[in-house]
Amino acid sequence: MKSESQVEEAEAPLLSSAGRRTEGGSISGAIFNVSTGMVGAGIMSVPATFKVLGVIPSFFVVLVVAYFVEVTVDFLLKYTNSCETDSYGGLMAESFGKFGSLALQICVMITNLGALIIYLIIIGDVLSGNDSDGTLHLGVLQQWFGNHWWTSRPFSVLVVVLFVMLPLLCLRHIDSLSHASAISILLAVLFVAICSGMALYSLWKGETQPLRIFPDFANGVTVFDLFTTIPVFATAFGCHVNVHPIRAELGRPSDMTSAVRISLVLCVAIYFAVGFFGYLLFGDTIMADMLVNFDQNTDSLIHTLLNTVVRLSYAIHLMLVFPIMNYSLRVNVDELLFPKGPVLSTETARFLSLTGVLLVFMYVAAICIPNIWYFFQFMGTTTVMCIMFIFPSMIILRDVHKICTKQDRVLAVLVIMFAVGTSVTAIYSNVHQTFLSKSNPIS
Numbered sequence: 271m272k273s274e275s276q277v278e279e280a281e282a283p284l285l286s287s288a289g290r291r292t293e294g295g296s297i298s299g300a301i302f303n304v305s306t307g308m309v310g311a312g313i314m315s316v317p318a319t320f321k322v323l324g325v326i327p328s329f330f331v332v333l334v335v336a337y338f339v340e341v342t343v344d345f346l347l348k349y350t351n352s353c354e355t356d357s358y359g360g361l362m363a364e365s366f367g368k369f370g371s372l373a374l375q376i377c378v379m380i381t382n383l384g385a386l387i388i389y390l391i392i393i394g395d396v397l398s399g400n401d402s403d404g405t406l407h408l409g410v411l412q413q414w415f416g417n418h419w420w421t422s423r424p425f426s427v428l429v430v431v432l433f434v435m436l437p438l439l440c441l442r443h444i445d446s447l448s449h450a451s452a453i454s455i456l457l458a459v460l461f462v463a464i465c466s467g468m469a470l471y472s473l474w475k476g477e478t479q480p481l482r483i484f485p486d487f488a489n490g491v492t493v494f495d496l497f498t499t500i501p502v503f504a505t506a507f508g509c510h511v512n513v514h515p516i517r518a519e520l521g522r523p524s525d526m527t528s529a530v531r532i533s534l535v536l537c538v539a540i541y542f543a544v545g546f547f548g549y550l551l552f553g554d555t556i557m558a559d560m561l562v563n564f565d566q567n568t569d570s571l572i573h574t575l576l577n578t579v580v581r582l583s584y585a586i587h588l589m590l591v592f593p594i595m596n597y598s599l600r601v602n603v604d605e606l607l608f609p610k611g612p613v614l615s616t617e618t619a620r621f622l623s624l625t626g627v628l629l630v631f632m633y634v635a636a637i638c639i640p641n642i643w644y645f646f647q648f649m650g651t652t653t654v655m656c657i658m659f660i661f662p663s664m665i666i667l668r669d670v671h672k673i674c675t676k677q678d679r680v681l682a683v684l685v686i687m688f689a690v691g692t693s694v695t696a697i698y699s700n701v702h703q704t705f706l707s708k709s710n711p712i713s
Contacts, residue, residue, distance in 0.1 A: 300529035306451040307509040308537040309458045317548030317556045319499035324484040335503045342662040365668040377653040382599035389588045390636030396585040398423040400562045438593040454590035461584045469547035479553020497695040501651045511598045651693040659689035
């Protein structure tokens with residue numbers, strides 16, 4: 271007979287495939303799904319971090335964050351392989367009781383909800399432009415058809431939500447999205463290839479912007495500013511909440527470690543390529559959402575066409591990533607509201623109602639929020655750090671099954687120090703800059 275604690279673990283959030291195990295999934299499908307979770311909206315803010323950090327420190331930070339991601343995913347998989355539970359929430363419940371699973375649940379909901387809102391903001395930037403930084407950047411629809419009510423941000427995003435997002439969100443199992451994930455990764459690679467090609471062509475013609483190899487401390491950049499970029503990278507690499515659902519679909523769950531490592535190598539290459547070539551192409555004019563910079567109409571038809579393809583390809587990529595991120599959000603909200611209810615995917619009315627309410631909320635938030643940079647920083651310094659680094663390390667340090675080595679515990683302490691130190695420093699820097707700008711409005 272199961273004990274009460276085991277029952278709680280079985281009912282913990284982030285259940286693999288919503289409580290249903292699917293055998294026979296391929297490692298290639300797992301790589302696509304993990305990579306899709308990583309190559310989301312975060313890629314658009316990477317070039318802006320190159321502007322702050324410089325090229326060499328940015329590459330170093332990408333490698334450090336990727337390494338710690340691999341370490342913490344290994345923490346989760348090691349404990350999953352050594353105990354009965356098969357979910358992130360189950361691990362937290364096993365180590366810290368209901369409080370642990372609830373803390374994870376809240377962090378996942380905040381993080382995924384924020385990420386999905388960011389996706390819609392970027393899609394709105396692509397279709398209907400952005401003028402939040404004082405400079406008007408036209409969207410694709412405005413460039414093609416001019417300014418009309420049906421090319422406005424509220425209407426264009428609404429059409430995407432109803433006719434693209436909603437059908438994908440009605441798919442009840444994450445394994446149904448593997449083909450969409452594969453297409454989304456191919457679109458991301460296409461985006462990187464075109465962006466890199468445009469940057470190299472501009473370099474050949476001598477039209478690129480000068481690169482900053484190291485931070486420009488002489489012009490106002492401080493050491494504290496450097497820490498504000500780490501949460502952006504951390505948010506970009508987030509994949510922990512999808513590890514267990516994807517692992518549950520593999521024919522051999524042991525392949526999950528290889529899938530994560532291959533995905534990390536792929537995503538490091540993509541992030542560095544986008545950051546370097548995006549910064550090379552636009553220099554200090556790069557915006558928090560790099561897609562907005564591709565709004566120029568030029569005398570060259572090919573150049574204008576490439577600008578349009580770049581923006582639309584990544585907007586479609588985000589539309590395909592959206593249901594992957596929404597999957598764990600919806601499961602966690604349902605678990606919070608209906609902890610004793612049946613599996614969400616078996617309850618049609620509850621499934622559709624929850625899907626609709628969440629989608630309406632995200633749409634309204636995306637229309638009201640103009641800039642993604644501060645959203646990334648907020649999530650990256652709080653909930654993302656907990657999900658990606660602090661919680662997995664705490665599971666290792668708690669070590670309820672006594673299976674961790676001394677090296678595991680040392681790594682866990684280092685990861686927590688990195689996460690907490692980065693978060694505190696970044697929050698301090700953001701608060702300091704906010705008060706400084708208010709006290710010196712002219713500057």
